[in-house]
Amino acid sequence: MAIDRGIQTLDEFTIQQMRNFPKATGELSGLLRDIGLAAKRVNVEVNKAGLVDILGDYGSINVQGEEVKKLDVFANNQFMGVLRHGISCAGIGSEELDDLVIFDDEISNQSKYVCLFDPLDGSSNIDVNVSIGTIFSVFRRVSELGKPATREDFLQVGNKQVAAGYVIYGSSTMLVYATRRGVNGFTLDPSIGEFTLSHPDIKCPESGKIYSVNHGNFFQYDKPVQNYIDACQKKNKSNGGPYTQRYIGSMVSDVHRNLIKGGIFMYPGTTDKPNGKLRLLYECNPFAFIVERAGGIATNGKISILDIEPTQVHQRTPFFIGSKNMMEELNSFIQG
Numbered sequence: 001m002a003i004d005r006g007i008q009t010l011d012e013f014t015i016q017q018m019r020n021f022p023k024a025t026g027e028l029s030g031l032l033r034d035i036g037l038a039a040k041r042v043n044v045e046v047n048k049a050g051l052v053d054i055l056g057d058y059g060s061i062n063v064q065g066e067e068v069k070k071l072d073v074f075a076n077n078q079f080m081g082v083l084r085h086g087i088s089c090a091g092i093g094s095e096e097l098d099d100l101v102i103f104d105d106e107i108s109n110q111s112k113y114v115c116l117f118d119p120l121d122g123s124s125n126i127d128v129n130v131s132i133g134t135i136f137s138v139f140r141r142v143s144e145l146g147k148p149a150t151r152e153d154f155l156q157v158g159n160k161q162v163a164a165g166y167v168i169y170g171s172s173t174m175l176v177y178a179t180r181r182g183v184n185g186f187t188l189d190p191s192i193g194e195f196t197l198s199h200p201d202i203k204c205p206e207s208g209k210i211y212s213v214n215h216g217n218f219f220q221y222d223k224p225v226q227n228y229i230d231a232c233q234k235k236n237k238s239n240g241g242p243y244t245q246r247y248i249g250s251m252v253s254d255v256h257r258n259l260i261k262g263g264i265f266m267y268p269g270t271t272d273k274p275n276g277k278l279r280l281l282y283e284c285n286p287f288a289f290i291v292e293r294a295g296g297i298a299t300n301g302k303i304s305i306l307d308i309e310p311t312q313v314h315q316r317t318p319f320f321i322g323s324k325n326m327m328e329e330l331n332s333f334i335q336g
Contacts, residue, residue: 122250133252208262264322
């Protein structure tokens with residue numbers, strides 16, 4: 001059988017990248033491959049969720065005060081299990097866990113990296129077959145190797161990330177990850193069971209025609225944000241429009257679409273929740289790192305997301321992210 005040498009798998013790509021750095025240990029590449037393995041396991045269950053007893057509520061409330069879905073628990077267990085049994089991760093933080101989990105064993109204590117993740121973003125959409133995803137963030141430890149990881153390893157400013165990515169479980173399953181060298185996307189080929197390079201060197205268009213926001217909360221947003229949304233609705237051919245409003249309610253899906261096509265995603269604070277709903281460490285930081293590596297911008301309305309000093313694992317923040325020109329236009333409204 002002829003082998004298509006034009007297809008490059010995630011493993012092959014990470015190994016090729018490692019060759020560009022003679023002193024690289026391969027630990028980060030191994031961590032990314034571990035994440036890919038867990039994602040493939042989650043994908044199998046997502047695809048057959050309607051056929052097994054895995055849909056619906058798990059019967060508990062997570063630390064965020066949200067109902068835990070059965071598939072949330074499955075995804076969390078898969079990512080935690082793969083990373084715990086690997087050799088590249090010293091500990092994890094997860095949306096589904098009250099606190100950090102340190103892998104205190106001889107091998108893990110030698111690992112250079114820690115990982116934070118939202119195992120299943122958009123899980124409220126599981127029961128209605130809407131695209132959902134996984135988000136992850138990777139930091140290099142600041143604590144001493146050979147000893148257990150510490151809280152300080154996780155509570156680092158976002159611009160210290162060495163890698164970040166997401167997996168979207170949709171019409172096809174795609175893994176997108178960024179390092180300081182750029183952003184690349186891999187689509188799962190079910191015929192060989194491997195993620196294959198499909199979107200090399202992703203660049204976010206400088207402008208777009210899509211704005212994503214929950215209009216249901218419009219009257220709880222600050223006035224400058226309301227004014228920007230009004231301006232989006234009034235766009236026409238004479239002023240760069242018209243814009244289209246698209247909001248799925250699954251951040252992975254919304255930001256992925258805008259990353260590829262150009263657009264802006266907004267989750268502002270409200271009068272009820274001035275700090276917003278999204279979590280800094282394992283939702284906003286990873287996406288900010290990815291989109292900024294691709295040429296976009298991400299802020300909390302005042303400063304870059306990647307410059308925020310975290311103080312808590314489950315810290316929340318307002319979140320604005322997207323194409324450069326659209327974000328600059330938004331900023332002109334916010335700054336007045």
